Every structure is written in C-alpha cells, then in structure tokens.
Amino acid sequence: MDKTIELVNGVKDIQAMPSVIVRVLNVMKKPTVNMKELGDIVMYDQSLTIKILALVNSAYYGFSQQISSINIALSLLGMVKVKNIIVAVAMKPMMSGAGDKELWKHSIRVAAGCEYLAKLTKIMDADEAFIAGFIHDIGKMVLHMTNPKMYEKVIEVAKSGHDILEVEKKYFDSDHVRTGSLLAKRWQLPILLANIVSYHHAPSLSSIPVPCNLVCAVDKLMQETLDPSQIDKDFMKTMGIDMEDIEDLRNAIMNKAELLIAELT
Secondary structure (H helix, E strand, O other): OOHHHHHHHOOHHHOOOOHHHHHHHHHHHOOOOOHHHHHHHHHOOHHHHHHHHHHHOOOOOOOOOOOOOHHHHHHHHOHHHHHHHHHHHHHHHHHHOOOOOHHHHHHHHHHHHHHHHHHHHOOOOHHHHHHHHHHOOOHHHHHHHHOHHHHHHHHHHHHOOOOHHHHHHHHHOOOHHHHHHHHHHHOOOOHHHHHHHHHOOOHHHOOOHHHHHHHHHHHHHOOOOOOHHHOOHHHHHHOOOOHHHHHHHHHHHHHHHHHHHHHHO
C-alpha cells in the first residue's frame, strides 16, 4: 500500500470532515442559497452562535453598532464569511489535537494574512483567500496524529533550516502535501482549495498559481522566524509590495490575526 494512503487510513479521527462543515458546504453548493438555511445550521450550534456574535462585535470587523441578533450578525458578515468562520471553528478541535493548538493558530494567521493581502492588492477575492490560507496545512494533521513525538522532531529539525517536506519524507516516507492532497480528494474540496493544499510549496506547478503563490508567501511571512530570502520577491513585486516593508507587513498581519485568534479561542 502507498505510504500516504496508509497514513491517512490509519488516522480514523480525520477521515471524515466535521459534519457541520459538510452541511454548510452542501448549502453553499445550491444554485440559490438563502441566509435562513445557513442561519438554521448556526443557531442549532451554541458554540458557533457564540463565536459568530463575539466576532461580529470584535475589532477584527469593526462594525460600529453592538450586534446581539445572530440573524443580523449573519447578514452583516455575509454567507461566505460565515462559512469561513464555521470552517475555522469546526476544524479547531481536529487541528488542536494535531499540534497543541499551534497548527490551528498558524492556519488562522495565514488565513488572516491572505485575506489582508487580497483586500490590499485585489489579487483575488478576499473571502476565498481567507479559506485558502486556513486550509493549506491540513496534511500536517495526519502526520502529527500518526506519531506526535516524531512530528515534534520533524518541526524541531525543520526549524534549524531544513526543508520541512524533506524532513517529513525522511521520518514518515511521505509529507504533508501528499497527505493533505489525499484528504482534499476524500473530502471533495473545491478545486481552488485542493490546489492550495497540493501546491502551496510549489505554486508554479498549479493550474491556478496566483492563489497558491499568495498562500506560499503568507505562509513564509507567518513562520515563527521570518526569513525574507525565502519569500518570492517577484511575486511580492506583482502585488506592489516592497521587500523593505516586509517586517511592517508581517506585524500588521500578525496583529490582525491575533484579534481573530482571541475571538475564536
């Protein structure tokens, strides 16, 4: 059996996408979607209701009035933003179990960064950019759940300057791109998200390189230690971003992401 298939099959807890996400994606696939259908999913989930109300009243979105109605909150945020929040909240237990919350936090930071840059540069839809950034590292859940101690070793070695995919291959005979790609296929993720998962380390190989380049760049920006030499300068130039401003950009994204993490924690 192929090692990647063996790894994914061995982790029973993540073979199925959280049911609330499945329900939301099914609603969003319909030709005509109304907010009531999405609202019905949210209102029967106390955790989601609380998180959405907290978020809509937070500095992250900056609405002027205090919102206490979930229906008003949903209409202000819009269906796509609500979908993104639901995915982020529903995936938290799974990601936290695969990295002591750090994987989830990193995913939120990359999501917020992609959304921020998409709004700033108009390079792609900001809501799509958010979910693309959030979902990019789902393959790491498989490797961490397979052997947490070994994956902690992978992270430790990678921090010393080694390519994480090469380190993962050494320890697991697979990597988070391969495991993530298989998960994306099993979860029947949309083409955009499947591409992000599969090509965020090699954007030029994707049929839709711009979103993959964006996620790749923000992923490197949001690493624990920033190494500007790892960021594609040509891509940043296409977005009109000067590499001399990279530290300020990182800080702006990090501050925004921490607001979101605080509300969703």
